[in-house]
Amino acid sequence: MDARKPARFRYAGKKPPATQPALVHLLGEGEIVNQPITGFRLDEVGDWVAVLACGHGQHVRHEPPLTFREWVLTPAGRVEKMGWTLNCVRCDRGEGATERQMGTIEKIFTERLTAERFRPEHFELLCQIHRNPAVMATLGGLRSDETTRQNLAEYIAHWDTHGFGLWLLRDRASGGLAGRAGLKWIEVGGALEIELGYTFLPDYWGRGLATEIATVSLETAFGPLGLENLVCFTLTTNLASKRVMEKVGFVFEREIVHKGEATLLYRMTGEQYILDKVTK
Numbered sequence: 442m443d444a445r446k447p448a449r450f451r452y453a454g455k456k457p458p459a460t461q462p463a464l465v466h467l468l469g470e471g472e473i474v475n476q477p478i479t480g481f482r483l484d485e486v487g488d489w490v491a492v493l494a495c496g497h498g499q500h501v502r503h504e505p506p507l508t509f510r511e512w513v514l515t516p517a518g519r520v521e522k523m524g525w526t527l528n529c530v531r532c533d534r535g536e537g538a539t540e541r542q543m544g545t546i547e548k549i550f551t552e553r554l555t556a557e558r559f560r561p562e563h564f565e566l567l568c569q570i571h572r573n574p575a576v577m578a579t580l581g582g583l584r585s586d587e588t589t590r591q592n593l594a595e596y597i598a599h600w601d602t603h604g605f606g607l608w609l610l611r612d613r614a615s616g617g618l619a620g621r622a623g624l625k626w627i628e629v630g631g632a633l634e635i636e637l638g639y640t641f642l643p644d645y646w647g648r649g650l651a652t653e654i655a656t657v658s659l660e661t662a663f664g665p666l667g668l669e670n671l672v673c674f675t676l677t678t679n680l681a682s683k684r685v686m687e688k689v690g691f692v693f694e695r696e697i698v699h700k701g702e703a704t705l706l707y708r709m710t711g712e713q714y715i716l717d718k719v720t721k
């Protein structure tokens with residue numbers, strides 16, 4: 442799979458046609474179709490909003506007799522429209538989006554964290570994570586600064602090659618180092634997979650932060666990146682990580698041996714993610 446292709450068009454293996462007269466018809470004459478739908482959400486009064494690749498939202502109401510969009514009322518109908526394109530009136534008006542909305546995934550935000558693409562200047566911060574015995578106890582042990590230097594070079598190259606990768610995490614309130622997380626190609630269970638990973642310094646454990654970054658990572662993976670399939674894995678003994686995987690919707694696949702350790706392999710597909718989202 443080539444992750445550099447315009448991934449948002451690869452959702453569930455379907456390629457939207459170059460023109461989509463049916464949806465233009467649903468929208469009305471004269472409207473320009475130009476932003477792919479990456480998801481749906483309900484607004485505060487219970488109307489459906491299509492989330493577009495630009496990050497803006499657009500109402501897709503079913504309001505007979507004026508507007509007929511019966512499809513939006515069912516999960517199957519909404520899933521079927523994923524990847525189709527709508528004209529974004531807010532883009533047309535030149536309205537900017539927030540950094541996260543703009544589709545730049547090099548720096549994203551959660552409620553309590555900033556996540557920024559790893560860069561050379563993050564070496565000392567990454568060393569702080571890799572030198573921490575409590576953190577590294579479940580990650581194969583302490584890493585020397587030399588290994589960290591190699592890891593950092595790999596993280597940077599991964600971003601350059603694939604357009605996504607691991608983020609350095611900071612506490613939004615203090616700016617302090619919180620951990621690292623993100624999406625990475627890896628060989629696991631005998632196959633090449635994209636892994637969702639997360640790691641925090643002990644001061645940040647037990648506050649729901651792994652769940653928070655995992656949730657936003659999934660939104661990024663299955664929204665703007667349009668990935669189809671993710672794995673997440675942890676030692677059989679790492680109950681906190683196992684709990685995080687299950688809380689965000691990963692499904693247990695099988696037990697494997699990874700780097701000599703008994704490991705639980707979980708998986709989530711884009712289709713399952715969207716279905717879970719639209720049926721909730």
Ligand SMILES: CC(C)(COP(=O)(O)OP(=O)(O)OC[C@H]1O[C@@H](n2cnc3c(N)ncnc32)[C@H](O)[C@@H]1OP(=O)(O)O)[C@@H](O)C(=O)NCCC(=O)NCCS
Binds near residue numbers: 641647682684
């Ligand atoms: C694993 C780790 C990422 C969890 O981060 P976190 O921010 O504390 O996780 P969250 O607070 O979002 O969620 C942890 C969940 O596990 C539960 N949990 C914690 N310890 C547990 C244990 N021993 N047994 C069962 N559940 C446990 C928590 O109660 C919470 O679930 P809840 O919200 O239902 O109460 C963090 O401990 C860490 O960075 N560890 C070191 C590195 C690591 O192991 N990374 C993961 C590698 S796969």
